Amino acid sequence: GQQVQQSPASLVLQEGENAELQCNFSTSLNSMQWFYQRPEGSLVSLFYNPSGTKQSGRLTSTTVIKERRSSLHISSSQITDSGTYLCAMVDNTNTGKLTFGDGTVLTVKP
Amino acid sequence: DPKIIQKPKYLVAVTGSEKILICEQYLGHNAMYWYRQSAKKPLEFMFSYSYQKLMDNQTASSRFQPQSSKKNHLDLQITALKPDDSATYFCASSQDPNLSNERLFFGHGTKLSVL
Numbered sequence: 001g002q003q004v005q006q007s008p009a010s011l012v013l014q015e016g017e018n019a020e021l022q023c024n025f026s027t028s029l030n031s032m033q034w035f036y037q038r039p040e041g042s043l044v045s046l047f048y049n050p051s052g053t054k055q056s057g058r059l060t061s062t063t064v065i066k067e068r069r070s071s072l073h074i075s076s077s078q079i080t081d082s083g084t085y086l087c088a089m090v091d092n093t094n095t096g097k098l099t100f101g102d103g104t105v106l107t108v109k110p
Numbered sequence: 111d112p113k114i115i116q117k118p119k120y121l122v123a124v125t126g127s128e129k130i131l132i133c134e135q136y137l138g139h140n141a142m143y144w145y146r147q148s149a150k151k152p153l154e155f156m157f158s159y160s161y162q163k164l165m166d167n168q169t170a171s172s173r174f175q176p177q178s179s180k181k182n183h184l185d186l187q188i189t190a191l192k193p194d195d196s197a198t199y200f201c202a203s204s205q206d207p208n209l210s211n212e213r214l215f216f217g218h219g220t221k222l223s224v225l
Binding site: 002004030031033035041042043044045048050086088090093094095096097098099100101102103 | 145
């Protein structure tokens, strides 16, 4: 089975609404990372988060490693937040390998 | 101003041919990677290099060969191309291959179509 499960698969919001994206891991992990993939395909690093809560502007990432889960909260969504949000797990091999989920496709409407 | 440069941006190839995807990073990073994103599949790790040495190879086929001529270069040679190789290939880099506390930076990708 897939090691990294993301939910929901897709989400439609009205501008200004909040979103909660989930990521669950089926195996033990050292850390995890969140990325944003723009509609044209480029990838942007949002967070690396081995544990606890990190915030950057309207984005908050919370990781509970023991429970093998992480969430990404987007507050006051904007149209420009539309795109795909990817989470990835970092295993303990220290070879730089990330295992990605399928992503959550977010659409923010005016 | 992109700090990880991938060339070309788009590439069309015929089945059986050979292509080289170019990647250069100007972030001063020590580790470089290749990932692949095919239609309806998650972004998939292929290779990692640190100080120009292979760290990890998750690609089953020997048709994919990374080439590191300089510390900030990691090209990807693909031989005997097949239609299934059609995907967007992303180059990435980080300061250190231990990504527990390091960001991973991606290039804009090379979209390869094999006819």
